[in-house]
Every structure is written in structure tokens, then in C-alpha cells.
């Protein structure tokens with residue numbers, strides 16, 4: 001560890017209380033998505049960025065802070081302050097920010113208010129230690145990640161409000177940098193049918209039917225579901241060679257049959273059925289070929305069944321991503337883990353999709369590091385205070401390595 005790194009790490013240790021309090025204060029401002037109302041949290045975040053000395057602006061409730069100059073590389077910090085809903089059965093106050101046994105409790109405490117906190121205080125440490133950046137650091141805190149990021153990161157990038165050579169994104173598990181991300185696809189199947197008396201004019205094959213007979217949408221959906229379950233088994237035969245974060249075990253691609261709706265009444269042939277699925281792939285399997293398998297199956301199904309009324313919608317389709325471990329940015333990250341954890345830490349694979357793909361699609365090299373744990377999106381979400389502090393250190397040292 002060089003002297004500057006030592007000073008920055010010491011500075012962050014000194015700011016420990018302030019970092020914890022800021023995270024607690026963020027938790028106390030609800031920013032569930034839906035409904036996605038971010039005015040208050042955006043103002044609160046911007047105020048802090050201003051206070052530490054950043055030039056700031058708010059665009060569509062997304063906050064952008066800036067420091068440095070245009071003569072060099074530019075690095076983006078990114079984290080999101082929207083959270084999933086609280087849902088039921090919490091035993092702690094989801095907006096309380098209570099501290100118990102080294103953990104801060106609350107919705108969004110780790111996902112992802114910890115990283116909003118980390119990126120701001122990492123920048124504060126650099127400013128207070130008077131680090132001269134050779135380039136530009138953009139600190140971004142956004143909404144809308146939990147529902148896809150279209151009104152958040154995507155809007156900022158698309159309007160040219162943020163740019164960068166590299167991005168450090170805070171939406172990830174702690175202790176190891178994430179250099180590999182899984183592929184994701186959301187898919188909705190809608191099957192139409194024909195309503196009829198389920199006992200009088202059921203859905204039967206010829207010669208037991210006439211023009212009044214029903215067409216059963218649920219039975220047809222079952223064919224799709226059976227196919228997906230078989231496809232899932234096939235995907236499970238390949239394990240990824242990339243290491244996962246500690247405690248995460250999904251080394252294979254998966255199809256999650258997530259939500260199903262259909263039918264009206266026990267004596268009626270159902271005329272509508274909807275199925276929502278999420279598909280998640282390891283870097284060794286691509287989304288495009290899974291999509292093709294599904295379309296091929298659907299085409300064959302349509303050929304065999306003249307009554308089949310089926311539509312397929314794919315609102316989200318993202319390929320997996322693998323970084324180049326030899327790049328300057330990847331090296332800056334590796335070196336930072338040496339300073340923060342006293343050892344080089346290998347890149348790991350994070351399977352869920354995040355805002356990272358918006359940056360990756362535009363050729364911005366993106367590595368993730370955050371303070372997530374298994375409690376995110378669940379009841380009694382918390383962040384370990386040590387993870388919060390270490391993430392802050394990693395953000396600061398990575399910027400130092402990359403921009404100084």
C-alpha cells in the first residue's frame with residue numbers, strides 16, 4: 001500500500017460514523033419502486049454531493065455529481081436509490097435504519113443505498129485528501145433500476161448526460177469484484193382460447209366438438225410450461241467455470257416460471273392464460289440461442305394446433321458479459337483489493353441483471369462492487385457495516401488507481 005492509499009483508507013475510517021448515519025438517513029426516506037417517487041431522495045442525495053464539493057444536476061430524479069477535468073480518462077460511479085417494495089412480515093422497521101449486531105436494517109440498506117453512500121463518501125475522502133485527478137469522476141445516483149433502468153441510467157446515457165471510459169457499479173455482493181455478469185431475458189406468453197360451458201361444451205377433440213365448444217387456454221399453456229421445464233433441465237447440464245460470490249450457488253442457467261394467471265370459474269372453459277418467466281444464463285450460454293429454441297417450439301406448436309392463439313413478448317433481452325482482466329481498469333480494481341483486503345481478489349460472476357448492461361452496451365467497461373447480501377429483496381433487509389465501509393474504501397482506491 002502506498003502512502004496516498006494509506007491516507008485515504010485512514011480518512012474513510014475516520015468518517016465511519018458519518019457514513020453510517022448517511023446510510024440510515026437514506027433508509028428513512030422511502031423510495032420504493034413501484035410507485036417510483038424519488039423527488040425527496042434525489043434532493044437529499046444531491047444536497048450531500050453539493051456539500052462535499054461536487055458540481056451537481058438532477059435529471060428526471062437522477063442525480064449526477066462531477067469533479068475533475070476533461071483532460072484525461074473519465075470514470076463513472078453508479079448506484080441506484082430506488083428499492084423493491086417492503087412487502088409483508090418484517091420484524092424490523094423497514095424505514096428505521098436500526099443498528100443491531102453490526103448491521104443496519106431497512107429496505108434498500110444494502111440494495112442499493114449502501115453503494116450510493118459508498119460512492120459519495122469515497123469521493124469525499126479523495127476531495128478532503130486533496131487528490132489531484134487526471135481526468136473526470138462522475139458520481140451518479142439513479143432511480144428505476146429495480147424496474148429495468150429505462151428512466152434511470154438508460155435515459156442519462158441516451159441523452160448524453162453521462163459518458164465515461166469505465167464504470168464502477170455498486171449493485172453487487174461484497175468482498176469480491178464482479179467482472180462477469182449473467183444474461184437475462186424476460187418473456188411473457190399469452191394464450192387466448194374460447195369461453196364456453198365447461199361441462200356442456202368442453203374443449204374436446206373431434207368428433208366430440210362443434211362450433212360452440214370451448215378452447216382451453218390453460219391446457220395449451222401447459223404444453224409451453226412442459227417445454228420450458230425440459231429446456232431448463234437441458235440448461236442445467238452445463239456449469240459455469242467462473243467463480244460465484246460466497247454463498248451464491250447458481251452455477252447454471254435457469255428458467256424461472258414466475259407468475260401465472262388464467263381462468264374464470266370452475267364450470268367455464270378458460271379463454272385467457274398469461275405466463276411470465278425470467279431466464280438467466282451463465283456466460284457460457286447465450287440468450288439468443290435460447291430465444292431461437294423457444295420460437296421454434298412455438299412455431300411447431302402452432303402448426304399442430306389450429307385453435308392455438310399464442311403471442312410471445314420479450315421486453316428484456318440481455319446477453320451475458322465478461323470483462324478483459326488485463327485492461328487498465330481491471331488492473332486498477334485488482335490493485336485496490338490488495339490495499340483494502342491485503343490480498344488480490346479474483347473477479348467473480350454475478351448472475352442477476354443490473355444497470356451494468358446499459359453501460360456495457362455502449363462500450364463502457366463496467367466492473368461491479370457493492371455491499372449486497374442474501375437479505376436483499378427479502379424481509380428484514382440489512383447491510384453489514386463492515387461491507388459498507390469496505391465498499392467505500394474500494395470505490396475510493398479504484399478511482400485513485402485509475403485516475404491518478
Ligand SMILES: [Zn+2]
Pocket residue numbers: 080111112145171
Ligand atoms: Zn440493486
